[in-house]
Amino acid sequence: MKSDFKNGGIIMQAAYITKNGxxxxxIIGDLPKPIISANQVLIKVNAVAVNHVDTFVRSGAFQTDTDFxxxxxRDAVGQVEEVGKDVTGFSKGNWVWTNSMGYNGRQGVTSExxxxxxxxxxxxxxxxxPTQLIASVHSSATAAIVLTSVFAVNSGSTILIEGAAGHVGTKFVQMAHILGLKVVTTSNPKDFDLLDRLGSDQRLDYQKSLKKQMSKGPIKKVDYVVDTSGKVSLQDNLQVLNVGGHVCxxxxxxxxxxxxxxxxxxxxxxxxNGFVISHAPLEQIQESAKFINRLMADGYLLEDQVLQKSYEEAGWAHLKLETNSKKKKILLTF
Incomplete structure (x- = not known):
């Protein structure tokens, strides 16, 4: 951060765009340091998670109100720098996180x-x-809202989670298990041990027939299905659903x-059902945050492998995500 002597204000470094593309x-460059309103908190950003939705918003594929x-x-962790006059519950120096910025008229967070x-x-x-937390929250909030609000799951029910060893899948497995569901997962067999530890009750090879494997296992049909990969036939998923079952x-x-x-x-x-977290109401975001924080305090949801890069490599990070060439969760740090 440095003084902008031309206008007397303060400027900061940020990763930003002036058009969709x-x-x-x-662009990596200077922007004015935000001036907070009465109901806002100014944070000193420590790390920002890079998500697929960030590339959609940047390109314009996911249209939303955007001020250039x-x-x-959208997801950042950092420390409180200043608190608005109407804000309670936060103090300078507190470590804090957010996961719903950079959308619907709200500026993003890849800035000092x-x-x-x-x-x-x-x-x-x-x-x-903190960095392990922010690597997790996008996937964790998605899983939390789908399970508790979209599905409104009941303990004792059954769920099939496909692509269960990925960033989102592992969060679904842990939460579903904690919520009392019987969990069936599909993955590469090399990930069976991991999923067993996370709470999977029945592990299937994603390369083999879903219907045949289900028919041979103790859980033959399920109440809920979520496919984190987008690679499974919808008809295949519907066939393993119980009457009245739900796919998300x-x-x-x-x-x-x-x-x-x-x-x-x-x-x-x-x-x-269809779900994207960008359309989740504020109440769902807040309730999922409480759930996530409780689980993380107990050591859950923190297993992601992380690759940390400077915020100056934001363009590189977006390109890697668009080409699916990095398996680790990419964080941009300041």
Missing amino acids: SADDI PFVIG FAAIPADRLFHVPENVE LITAPKSNTFKFDVRKFYTQSKTI
């Missing part, structure tokens, strides 16, 4: 400082490593098309 359009210049990124509405800011639990789509196949038996679907009272 490619990763090459991301627009700071990219960020002004966060107090109702979108949460404390980092004691003894939880959190991604889609590259073909952007599905075929399924409509008659069997509606006559068995099944439901297909």
Whole structure:
């Protein structure tokens, strides 16, 4: 940060765009340091997680109200620098996190400082490593909201989680297990031990027939299905659902098309849900944050492998995410 002697204000470093476009359009440069309102908290950003939705917003594929210049990124962890006059519960120096910025008119967080509405800011639990937390919260909040709000799961029910060894899948497995569900997972066999430790009751090879494997296991049909990969046939998922069962789509196949038996679907009272966290109401964001913080305080949800890079490599990070060439969770640090 340095003084901008031309206008007497203070400027900061940020990763931002002046138009929707490619990763090459991301600019690393100076922007004015935010001036907070009465209901905001100014944080000194420590790390920002890079998510697929960030690339969609940057490119314009996911359209939302955007004021240019627009700071990219939605999930950040840092320390409280200044508190608005109407804000309670936060003090200078507190470690805090947010996961719902950079969308719907809200500026992003890939900047030295960020002004966060107090109702979108949460404390980092004691003894939880901040960068490990922010690597997890996007996936964790998605899993929490799908399970508790979209599905409104009941203890004792059954769930199939496909692509269960990935960033999102591991969060679904842990939460579903903690909520009292019987959990069936699909993954590469090399990840079976991991999923067993996280709470999977029945582990299936993602390369083999889902229907055949399910028919041979103790859990033959499930009440809920979530496919984190977008690579499983919708019809295959509907076939392993109990009557009245639910599927939730959190991604889609590259073909952007599905075929399924409509008659069997509606006559068995099944439901297909779609979910993206960008449209989650504030109340769901807040409730999921409470749930996530409780679990993280107990040591859950913190298993992601992390790759830390400077915020100056934001363009590189977006490109790597778009080409799926990095398995680790990418964080941009200041």
